[in-house]
Amino acid sequence: MPILIRSKGDNKKMRKRKSWLSVSALGLMLLSSGCGNGGEPAAQASASGESGAGVTKIVVGTGTAFPKVCFIDENGKLTGFDVELLRKIDELLPQYEFDFQTMDFSNLLLSLETDKIDLVAHVMEKNPEREQKYHFNAEAYAHWRNRIVVAKTNDSIRSLDDLQGKKVLTGATSAEAQILENYNKEHDKKIDIVYQSGQANDTVSQLVSGRVDATIAADFVVPVIDPQGQLKQVGEELTSDDVLYVFRKDDADSDKLSDAIDGAVKELKEDGTLSKLSVEWLGSDVTGDHAK
Numbered sequence: 001m002p003i004l005i006r007s008k009g010d011n012k013k014m015r016k017r018k019s020w021l022s023v024s025a026l027g028l029m030l031l032s033s034g035c036g037n038g039g040e041p042a043a044q045a046s047a048s049g050e051s052g053a054g055v056t057k058i059v060v061g062t063g064t065a066f067p068k069v070c071f072i073d074e075n076g077k078l079t080g081f082d083v084e085l086l087r088k089i090d091e092l093l094p095q096y097e098f099d100f101q102t103m104d105f106s107n108l109l110l111s112l113e114t115d116k117i118d119l120v121a122h123v124m125e126k127n128p129e130r131e132q133k134y135h136f137n138a139e140a141y142a143h144w145r146n147r148i149v150v151a152k153t154n155d156s157i158r159s160l161d162d163l164q165g166k167k168v169l170t171g172a173t174s175a176e177a178q179i180l181e182n183y184n185k186e187h188d189k190k191i192d193i194v195y196q197s198g199q200a201n202d203t204v205s206q207l208v209s210g211r212v213d214a215t216i217a218a219d220f221v222v223p224v225i226d227p228q229g230q231l232k233q234v235g236e237e238l239t240s241d242d243v244l245y246v247f248r249k250d251d252a253d254s255d256k257l258s259d260a261i262d263g264a265v266k267e268l269k270e271d272g273t274l275s276k277l278s279v280e281w282l283g284s285d286v287t288g289d290h291a292k
Contacts, residue, residue: 058257060086060100061108061117065201068224068281069123070102078102081281082121085141088273092264096257104197106172109134112248118257123218125175125241135247135254139262141274142243142286144218146176147233151207157214158235164189166213169196169206176216179238204230220282 062070062082070080078100090098101117108120112134125144126136150157157163160183170177172195184190194212196203204226206212216238222231245261247254268274269287278287 055095055097057097057099058119059117060098060119060121061111062100062102062121063105063108064102065105066122067201068283070121081277082123084281085268085274085277086121088268088277089261089264092267093260096260105174106197109173109246112246115248118247118254119261120246123243124246125218125239126244127175127178127239127241129178130175130246133249135249135251135258136242136244137247137258137262137265138244139265139269140242140244141265142278144220144241144243144286145237146179146216146218146239146241147237148214148235149207149217149222149231149233150214151210152230152232154213160191160238163191163214165192167192167194167211169194169203169212169215171196175239175241179216201225204228207231220284220286223283 062078064070064072064078066080066082068080070078070082073079083100086098086100090096101111103111105122108117108122111117112120123142124130124136125146126140130136148157148160148163157166160179163180163183164187168180168191170180170193177193177195180191180193184193203215207215208230217225217233219233222233225231245258247258265274274287275285278285
């Protein structure tokens, strides 16, 4: 069952308290209460709703199995680049209160469509297929390039054509899966796509052992998942995409939230916070124009 983890930071509490002083002492007491680090609130039955005093609760869908991006640390805390960035954004938007609901990556977009969450935060790349069904905010918070990844000892693969008849690991509903699926639509000799659960963390072992021949990953991913250097990126860049948040399409509330997040992302770019978070969590600056 998905876990709901509250993300109200101390700075945001102070911002919201200042804006609520004119409401009432009772309202202030209710709104300033929240879960401590040692507890978890009950899972919410629906997505966005009024949290009190005009503050709208936003349910953020993310995962727990992407090292450095969205994962559970040794203290049982949900953290990572995507999570900590949204906590910073939340501090800048006193009209919203963000709650994180975690689930398998393959369920995120479906949960958005069925109104169980209000936005997806899982380093989601913008591509034409996704744009047909979902709304993306305008201000990218990262930008990276996808390439083929193989075991370091593999010198036989350099391009998508070399993957014909080979087993290629990818996550269901991922942008990388779309690259492989598009290739198969256009070629008679197909790539053998092996879909991996979003909770699996065995990409390196599958490649090194030969259970699969390759995968496709963004440029920052290899050092994150393979600190021992058993893999390598090969060939030309396959795609180059902005990384954005995903919202429901043709939804006025989602559009308003998207615009607010754009403003916060711009502010975090300008003051250097976004770049700092990227270096801290991903080992390099992959944010916005810095990565292009």
